[in-house]
Amino acid sequence: MNDRVRKYRNRMMMGIFIVATLIALIPLFGVLGYVVKNGFSALNIEFFINLPKAMGATGGGMANAIVGTLIMVLIASVIGMPVGILTAIYLTEYDRTSWFSILVRFATDVLTGIPSIIVGIVIYTAVVLKIGHFSALAGGLALSIIMIPLIIRSTEEMLKLVSHSIREAGYALGISKRIIILRIILPTAAKGIITGAMLAVARVSGETAPLLFTALGNQYWARSLNEPIASLPVQIYQYATSPYKEWHQQAWAGSLVLISLVVILNLTARLAFRSRNN
């Protein structure tokens, strides 16, 4: 083949890859742009301190949904983080290669891959139907199931990065395994583990599907964890699909709050981890 043709083709392909990358980023800026533009005009202090107004009425806020999301993410973290981190410790420190640990890793992958709405179904049939009503606890539980495999994966990666010589130094000093894990390995990997945990929190705080029939939603304040509770994503969904213009505005404002939360968590996690690697 002619050299000029080859060079021309090379340049063309490189151009195509750049264009593909630009196309891929259009929706990102499209979504962010519209959320910021429409969200800001609807966002005010009332949004953060007031309850939702009645259908179609102007004003009102999503205070209860913001608090509801925080509560359920907290419940999910309280359950998901210990289970995830301890499992990862088992997989890296006690048993890396047996069929059992391979099976647990497989289960982790399966749990990562199943659609989040499935988690909602399971918690509905197993918890909500048994208790007889929707609740913040059921919602938090559903989110924790989504969180666990994410935490296992990220923690495992971080623990694997801890060099073997540090472990061996501990053994050489005659320190027990428990102390090595708790005092040496975990502190060494702490930053990475926290990074992973923040990304997991960012991920579950935007989840809608598993909350639809576990936490349900609530136009008012939930008085206990045993009651249906509002959350930002569910509220956004309900408002976006309603026919009222005022509610659409609220949905944009809610999205701006939700996206800010997600972006801040992602940025902080990434910057913290970068500074460690440098």
Add this chain to the structure above:
Amino acid sequence: MSKKKKLTASVGDNALRYLTLLMAISVLVLMVWMGWQMFDSARPSIEKFGFSFITGREWDPVKEQFGALPFIYGTLVTSLLALLIATPIGLGVAIFLNEMAPSKARIVVAFLVEMLAAIPSVVYGLWGIFVLVPWLRETVEPGLAKWFGFIPLFQGTPLGFGLLAGGLILAVMILPTIAAISGEVMAAVPNEQREAALALGATKWEMIRIAVLPYAKSGILGGVMLGLGRALGETMAVTMLIGNRPDILTSLFAPAYSMAAVIANEFTEATYDLYLSALVEIGLILFGITLILNVFARLLVWSVARGPKGGIS
């Protein structure tokens, strides 16, 4: 060390060991329990309808008639459409990041692509309703109908809400998955491969085509399958954009319904046990498909990422 102290140390050691083991077992139990819970709740529907559940076209809760074909159709068409769009673009992004971009640009673009994956599904849905759908209805669909109207896929009233909207939003959502996994396996291709091609006088594109892509092929396929798994189970954005009508129509402009969407919409309205059971069975089918896809995909990615390294890892 005194005997007593040694004893407490080993008790502490065992405590941590068994605590972590217990958690690891609980993860395994969680997976099995979820599968069983789904199967158990779906059993009335499985026993009543058998195989006809999958082939039945009629979904009529009032007549206690449940056939899931329209939902399976909607899920498959939107997911395949998403794959068709996202695979080439995602591959392009992966090649740009791995083979072309200078390191500063790579960090920024990689972060932006990850943000694409971090945006919550419901926000995509909101954007879809108020930006994507009007654009499809007023510009894209009339345009497609004008130029390609002879193809049945592009006939009918441009409604905006429908298979095309669902497929497009899914493409955006699975693109980061495909780009990330493809990038990962490309990074696992040994540099000697690339250098050998370059030493033979290959241009950069020829190097990618000859040395990188064949090597990463099965891993890329794995990434595409993981993307498909995500598309099949994606709920909120599709529910908000697909139109939610259980019909099987050829046109991409037509409203349809997906498996996840019917669960999201009707679950809390299922007034009797068989209705609920039928919805759970749809979930069970989704669960089964995504499980199989994930297993295959992980195996493919694992075989590539593991393979070329060789030696000590």
